[in-house]
Structures are given as C-alpha cells and as structure tokens.
Amino acid sequence: MRDTEQAVTTAQTRLPLSRITVLDLTLARAGPTCVRHLADWGANVIRIEPPGAGAEEVTGKRDGFDFQNLHRNKRAIRLDLKSPEGHAAFMRLAATADVIVENMRAAVKHRLKVSYDDVRAVNPRIVYGSISGFGQDGPYGKRAGVDQIAQGMGGLMSITGLPGQGPVRVGIPIADLTAGNLLALGIMTALFDREATGVGRWVTTSLLEAQVFMLDFQAARWLMDGEVAQQAGNDHPTGIPTGVFPTSDGHINIAASSSRLWGRFCDAIGHPEWNANPAWQTQQGRSDDRKAINAAIGEVTRHEPAAHWIELFEEAGIPCGPINTIDKVFADPQVQHLGLAKPVRHPRLGVTPLVGSPINLSGVPKDIRSATHDAGADTDDVLREVGYSDSEINDMRSKGII
Incomplete structure (x- = not known):
C-alpha cells in the first residue's frame, strides 16, 4: 500500500x-x-x-x-x-x-x-x-x-x-x-x-x-419586540397552520405556515377557496384566525387515516408526519437506516x-x-x-x- x-x-x-x-x-x-x-x-x-x-x-x-x-x-x-x-x-x-x-x-x-x-x-x-x-x-x-x-x-x-x-x-x-x-x-x-x-x-x-x-426565538421575541410568549399547545407560536390534526386512526403533524406552502396545502386538501379568503392570505391573518383554520382542517383530515394524508401532503411538498410513541420511533425505517439504536455486548x-x-x-x-x-x-x-x-x-x- x-x-x-x-x-x-x-x-x-x-x-x-x-x-x-x-x-x-x-x-x-x-x-x-x-x-x-x-x-x-x-x-x-x-x-x-x-x-x-x-x-x-x-x-x-x-x-x-x-x-x-x-x-x-x-x-x-x-x-x-x-x-x-x-x-x-x-x-x-x-x-x-x-x-x-x-x-x-x-x-x-x-x-x-x-x-x-x-x-x-x-x-x-x-x-x-x-x-x-x-x-x-x-x-x-x-x-x-x-x-x-x-x-x-x-x-x-x-x-x-x-x-x-x-x-x-x-x-x-x-x-x-x-x-x-x-x-x-x-x-x-x-x-x-x-x-x-x-x-x-x-x-x-x-x-x-x-x-x-x-x-431561542421566544427569548428574542421578548428582547426585541417586548412580546411575552404564552402557551400555544400543539400550535406553532407564530407559524399558522402548524400543529396537530386528527385523522380517522390517530393524529398527524402538518406544517404549512408560509404563503407558498399554504397555497399548496389548500389545493392538496381540496379546498382552494381557503387560499382565496382575504383574511387567510397573510401570516398575521391566519394567526388571528387560527382556531377557525384549525377547525376547518380537522373537519377534513378526520375522515381519512394518517397514512393517506402523509402520502398526499408528501407528494405536494408539504411537511407532514406521524406522531409516534417511542416504540414506533425505533420501528421507523428512517430511524433504523440512521442507526440510532446501537448494540453493545x-x-x-x-x-x-x-x-x-x-x-x-x-x-x-x-x-x-x-x-x-x-x-x-x-x-x-x-x-x-x-x-x-x-x-x-x-x-x-x-x-x-x-
């Protein structure tokens, strides 16, 4: 050699x-x-x-x-x-x-x-x-x-x-x-x-x-803008819609907060009229009306299983994923591919x-x-x-x- x-x-x-x-x-x-x-x-x-x-x-x-x-x-x-x-x-x-x-x-x-x-x-x-x-x-x-x-x-x-x-x-x-x-x-x-x-x-x-x-940004939010963040549950504090939504067999996470993703999301889920709503066309508008938006999305997603929505949104380029218990985390093919469970004798x-x-x-x-x-x-x-x-x-x- x-x-x-x-x-x-x-x-x-x-x-x-x-x-x-x-x-x-x-x-x-x-x-x-x-x-x-x-x-x-x-x-x-x-x-x-x-x-x-x-x-x-x-x-x-x-x-x-x-x-x-x-x-x-x-x-x-x-x-x-x-x-x-x-x-x-x-x-x-x-x-x-x-x-x-x-x-x-x-x-x-x-x-x-x-x-x-x-x-x-x-x-x-x-x-x-x-x-x-x-x-x-x-x-x-x-x-x-x-x-x-x-x-x-x-x-x-x-x-x-x-x-x-x-x-x-x-x-x-x-x-x-x-x-x-x-x-x-x-x-x-x-x-x-x-x-x-x-x-x-x-x-x-x-x-x-x-x-x-x-x-991180929650601290900078206070330091720069004087806003004291409050509890937001499963919703993202500032990016709407990003949160947990029901399916017929559980729940999923969906993140479609930018204007570009919001438009794609409305088309993919079969409700392009949501994107045409003037009150929902801006991030601030969606934030102000997050409860109505989340309820509207949930009324649609609850009728199909998680796998259906994950596949649909993945094809549309919209971040989406299951909410796994820890046993399912380590059964996930990507987690297994990454080798995150390492054996030792x-x-x-x-x-x-x-x-x-x-x-x-x-x-x-x-x-x-x-x-x-x-x-x-x-x-x-x-x-x-x-x-x-x-x-x-x-x-x-x-x-x-x-």
Missing part, C-alpha cells in the same frame, strides 16, 4: 479524540451527557467514582438502562478524593490529562481541592469543564439546581402545554441535556484554541444558561441496544465500543499507567482509598 493510501486508511479508522484523556468527575445527567460525547468519539475517559455505592445511588442500578446509556465507552476507577493519598493520585492523573469535567455544586470542587485553579497549577494545558445549576457565582451561585427547576426558572414551563393549562414540564430533562451538549461544544472549542496557545481554559455553563439559550446483560450518537463523521465508525464498566474495574490499570506500583495500589486498597 502506498504511503498516501496508508495515511487515508489510518485517518478513517482512528477515532478523532483518541489522543485526548478525560477525567470524569460527573454525576447525575448533565455532566455525563457532556462526557458521553467525548467518550463516543474515542477519548480515553476515566470515570472517577468514590469507594462504595457512590454514583449507583444517584443514577440508579448500574445495569439499568439509564446508567448504561450514560456511561458507555469509559473506563471506571474508584478513588477517595477526600483522603490525602486519593487526592495525590487524582493530581497525578490530572498532571497528564487533557480534560476534566465536573458538575458538583460550585463550592465542592474547591473544598476537595480539585478546582480549575488547583489543577492548572500542575497542568496549565488542562481544559476544565464545569456545569452548575445557575452559574459559578452570582446571587444563585451556591444553589443546587436540577433540570425541572431550570425549566421553570428559564421560562420553558410557561410556554409549554395547552393555553390556560398552567405550567408543564417537557417530557425529557432538556436543561440537563442541553447543558451537557453545550459544555461538550465548549470543551472542543477550548481544545482547538489550545492548539494555538498551548494553554487550557475553564469552560463553564449552567442549567439556567442552557435553558434560556434554548428559548455487556458481560451480564448480553447484547443490548443503546442510543447511538446523532453525529456523523465521514469515514469514522460510531459503534459503541464498550458497555459501562463495573465500578472500579480499571483502577489498577489506570494507576499503573501513572506510575503506581502493585504494592502501592494494594496499600491504597487496604486503606479504602480505592
């Missing part, structure tokens, strides 16, 4: 983050979500848990769906950071690591002496990622934060649900997940910057920041599917390489890699440090 061909083959089979070592101090969901991105793309992730049950008590049984989905592709060690010997071992690991991720309360990492300032004293190249509930400082900096609290404080629950229903939480921990996703992006940005500067950075976000960011559970990465890189596989390791499974190997002898490791184990 020629040198150029060998280089291409190596680039295609090597995982992009394989040269990065990550120390994972995270708990619950937001922090592990961040680290999962790094682990999935090949980083050498070392998950550090305290001796004893530790994170299992927080996240659920280790063999359960949640823990397995969050902590795949990582190595696992047990280390008591509160003990002098355990702290020294952590600092030895930190001295050669590239990334540390934590989502403790803001003060805890300082009390344990594993903060960014503590670590950069021995490793100025470290990229240190932190997620908190409300920020590292400020009026709420010391508060504990969880997803639902952030959903409420960040405005999401005020715009979710049916008009007049009262606040409604979203069906996933969206503040946790978004904070984790954003921190992973921030860490990669800092790593890229480190290539030019040679020094690391402290990268932070919070559940509150992530939730406000996710308000677990020593006790056998071959089990987990949720695959939604990111695709040309020429790079995205299989899940290893199931979640048992607590402390890699402690000896990891400590040997940073110079501990077997006798030192055995001594630390006898003292309950590992």
